[in-house]
């Protein structure tokens with residue numbers, strides 16, 4: 107551990123690096139929670155969250171992590187005994203539907219395997235086959251953080267429309283929001299769930315549901331509603347404290363304000379473009395490593411990859427060893443690999459993940475790639491040299507090309 111001094115760095119797919127500006131904004135005395143600044147702050151946050159989600163509907167903020175938003179999305183729209191269709195492209199839709207099953211919802215799975223996005227033709231067939239329209243909602247993730255697959259949400263909406271199927275489209279953007287393009291309104295998403303600790307650069311503790319018009323129709327009939335998660339009280343309740351069903355998460359709100367200010371100053375399109383360039387740099391490094399040996403991206407087709415996280419395959423046991431070396435010798439935490447072959451889900455010793463979401467620039471990313479490169483050399487993991495050079499060339503080239 108001779109090298110491990112200096113600043114520690116997390117390269118995991120959430121929680122992501124917290125900017126100093128966000129930390130500083132949270133370092134302040136407790137505010138007045140009844141009137142004045144806090145009330146104005148919260149109203150502004152809703153406007154700017156909608157801006158980031160490209161949504162013009164209602165949004166709700168909860169004290170909670172992503173799992174809380176999952177549960178809230180289900181209680182407000184569904185009833186015991188309803189059926190939902192889960193589009194499985196890794197692990198994360200299953201997390202959501204585990205909750206649904208616990209709540210008495212019947213889950214039908216369409217599993218597209220550990221390294222492929224939703225196949226729209228298969229989805230279309232499944233929707234057409236549901237003649238009685240028993241499926242009340244289609245649940246999917248934008249980025250699946252385990253496989254690092256990115257799903258075509260507009261295409262999934264297209265399949266629902268083509269089938270003339272009235273199911274709600276519910277999308278988990280916990281890993282993708284403020285990392286890559288997402289268009290709540292124009293892609294026709296009915297419910298979107300997100301959380302603050304990934305692209306939104308704020309310590310874990312806030313989560314969100316974005317509510318489209320059609321979701322409110324489902325809300326009326328939902329019999330799983332409970333008071334804490336209830337949308338109507340939070341959106342329409344006359345008193346400020348109803349927005350949070352009690353005390354607001356004061357310091358998280360200041361942190362999120364600062365993070366949204368940073369995103370707005372950078373420009374949402376620029377934020378997406380930065381993530382795209384950084385993701386391509388990671389992929390170039392992985393491709394270079396893989397010229398010799400077993401290392402490769404879990405998702406073969408770059409067009410099907412997330413811009414927020416990359417899952418990397420190695421020979422058995424090597425991923426775990428690389429992670430360990432990076433943590434011990436370099437102060438870099440790489441993401442654990444989540445087992446993609448079982449429904450129960452443990453860790454995989456032949457997968458690791460690099461999160462490239464949120465507050466990130468080339469030295470941070472190149473530092474991570476460099477640490478992983480050293481780990482491979484130190485551990486005798488078979489790989490080709492030149493990964494950092496490949497990443498560097500991508501950064502230089504893509505910055506120079508106008509946005510596409």
Ligand SMILES: *Cc1c(COP(=O)(O)O)cnc(C)c1O
Pocket residue numbers: 119120171172173174198247249250251278279280281301310
């Ligand atoms: C991180 C993540 C979650 C879970 O969020 P928690 O805050 O850990 O509950 C759910 N879905 C996706 C896509 C994620 O990336």
